[in-house]
Amino acid sequence: VSVANTLVSMYAKCGSLDNALSVFYDIYEPNVVSWTTLIVAYVHLKLCESAILFFSQMLLEGVLPNIITFLSIISACASQEKLLNGMHIHAQVVACGFELDVSIGNALISLYGKYKNLENAKMIFDKMPTRDKVSWNSLIASYAQLGHSKEALKLLRDMREGGMSLDRVTLVSVLEACAIELDLDEGKQVHAHICGEWADLDSILGSALISMYAKCGSLQDSEAVFNKVHDRSVVFWTSMISAYVQHEQSHQSIQIFEQMKLEGTIPDDLALYTALSACFGQNGLDRGKWMHAGIVGSREKIEALVSNALLSMYSKCGSIRDAKNVFKRLTKKSVVTWTTMITACAQSGQPNQALRFFAQMQLDGVPPN
RNA sequence: CAUUUCAGUCACGCCG
Numbered sequence: 001v002s003v004a005n006t007l008v009s010m011y012a013k014c015g016s017l018d019n020a021l022s023v024f025y026d027i028y029e030p031n032v033v034s035w036t037t038l039i040v041a042y043v044h045l046k047l048c049e050s051a052i053l054f055f056s057q058m059l060l061e062g063v064l065p066n067i068i069t070f071l072s073i074i075s076a077c078a079s080q081e082k083l084l085n086g087m088h089i090h091a092q093v094v095a096c097g098f099e100l101d102v103s104i105g106n107a108l109i110s111l112y113g114k115y116k117n118l119e120n121a122k123m124i125f126d127k128m129p130t131r132d133k134v135s136w137n138s139l140i141a142s143y144a145q146l147g148h149s150k151e152a153l154k155l156l157r158d159m160r161e162g163g164m165s166l167d168r169v170t171l172v173s174v175l176e177a178c179a180i181e182l183d184l185d186e187g188k189q190v191h192a193h194i195c196g197e198w199a200d201l202d203s204i205l206g207s208a209l210i211s212m213y214a215k216c217g218s219l220q221d222s223e224a225v226f227n228k229v230h231d232r233s234v235v236f237w238t239s240m241i242s243a244y245v246q247h248e249q250s251h252q253s254i255q256i257f258e259q260m261k262l263e264g265t266i267p268d269d270l271a272l273y274t275a276l277s278a279c280f281g282q283n284g285l286d287r288g289k290w291m292h293a294g295i296v297g298s299r300e301k302i303e304a305l306v307s308n309a310l311l312s313m314y315s316k317c318g319s320i321r322d323a324k325n326v327f328k329r330l331t332k333k334s335v336v337t338w339t340t341m342i343t344a345c346a347q348s349g350q351p352n353q354a355l356r357f358f359a360q361m362q363l364d365g366v367p368p369n
Numbered sequence: 370c371a372u373u374u375c376a377g378u379c380a381c382g383c384c385g
Contacts, residue, residue: 005370037371068372075373107373137374144375169375176376207376238377270378277378305379312380339380369381 005033012041032058036069043076051076052085067098074107078114086111106134113142133164141173149177153186166193168205175208184216191221201229203236210236214243232263238271245278253278254287269303276309285317292326308337315344333361335369 004027011020024030024038035058042051055073058065065073070093077086090108098104105128112121125131125139136159143152156174160166166174171190178187191209194201201209206229213221222243229236237260244253257275260267267275272295279288292310295302302310307330314323327333327341338361345354361368 002370007370009371033371035371040371066372071372078373103373105373110374113374134374139374141374167375172375204376209376211377233376235377240377242377268377273378308379334380336380341380343381 001027001029001031001034005031005037008034008037008041012037012044017041017045030061030063032063032066032069035063036066036072039069039072039076043072043079046079048076048080065092065096067101067104070096070098071103071107074104074111078107078111083115086115100129102128102130102132102135106132106138109135109138109142113138113145116146118142118146118148133167133170136164137167137169137173140170140177144173144177144180147180149181149183152177153181153183166197168202171205172208175205175212179212179215182216184213184218187212187216188221201225203229203231203233207233207236207239210239210243214239214246219243219247219249232260232265234260234265234268234271237265237267238274241271241274241278245274248281250278250281250284250287254291269305272306273309276306276313279313280316284313285319288313288317289322304332304334304337308334308340311337311340311344315340315348318348320344320348320350333364333366335361335366338364338366 004023007023008020011017011023020038020041024034027034035054039051039054042048042054052073055065055069055076058069070089073089074086074093077089090111093099093104093108099108105124108124109121112118112124121139121142125135128135136155140152140155140159143149143155152173156166156170159170171194174190175187178184178190194205194209206225209225210222213219213225222240226240237256241253241256241260244250244256254275257267257271257278260271276288276291279285279291295306307326310326311323314320314326323341323344327337330337338357342354342357342361345351345357358368
């Protein structure tokens with residue numbers, strides 16, 4: 001069984017769910033590790049519904065979940081919206097007597113954070129018999145992501161007073177909090193702390209610093225960070241592209257985008273989205289068309305996010321005609337897609353066309369929000 | 370043999 005489990009895990013990590021599944025189904029009596037491995041595979045592919053289904057199936061077959069199973073299933077629940085699943089799992093954790101485990105507590109903190117339920121997150125935290133760095137990080141991240149940055153920064157202070165050392169995860173969350181608060185001073189202090197603690201920045205901390213500085217209005221600092229990091233991920237590049245967009249520097253932004261491609265980093269949807277949003281102003285339309293052509297030439301299908309970005313780009317650049325052309329060729333149109341078109345027409349003196357789109361949208365089965 | 374926290378992002382409107 002162990003050998004088969006390892007195989008399942010290996011196939012899953014290579015992205016071959018089919019192979020993983022067929023090995024799993026050939027296991028005579030799958031044990032708790034087999035099931036957990038499968039659940040994790042689905043969670044990593046964001047197929048959380050299925051992960052939860054496998055969990056139920058496992059229970060039906062009389063296999064008892066252990067702590068690791070619960071950790072996996074809690075993270076499955078955290079990445080989907082259904083509150084009920086999460087509450088249900090929490091109850092089961094308690095019933096199995098696992099609720100005092102540190103890792104379980106950590107996962108639950110994060111779960112309630114994702115559910116925007118900070119009271120419960122804090123309650124779990126307070127009730128934990130022992131806390132580790134992850135406990136603090138989870139709670140701080142929850143506060144930071146929900147925009148409660150003051151509390152996040154306060155927790156940081158408590159954490160340090162309690163003698164906990166900070167790690168990269170802590171700092172990323174704190175930088176996010178600084179960005180929301182537009183607290184440049186605190187952000188710089190965190191940056192100084194980072195420089196004192198590690199010889200070089202990695203691309204995750206780098207991205208967080210770039211966007212913190214950009215949001216706090218200090219583009220020069222973003223640039224300085226950008227130049228210091230050499231192991232650049234797509235996210236890292238995108239942060240810099242976005243920083244220039246926020247400061248309305250279309251040209252610089254596109255230049256970074258081009259440099260990224262030259263250095264061999266393949267842009268993902270969000271990178272394309274951001275680069276397209278950099279096409280505005282004087283040469284905006286030309287840059288946008290050029291980019292559009294590049295996108296069409298380099299990928300099979302265009303994702304929703306990217307096509308929406310194309311629509312906004314064309315309408316921002318004043319070419320409703322091009323926007324309509326893109327729009328016509330889309331197979332899936334969301335409310336956002338329709339609203340982009342409606343707004344484009346409305347703002348360019350074509351109110352009747354806007355109303356026509358509005359009517360068509362409803363005929364298409366998309367309800368207005 | 371499997372496991373918990375972290376970075377770039379969406380249209381419109383409202384408030385700051």
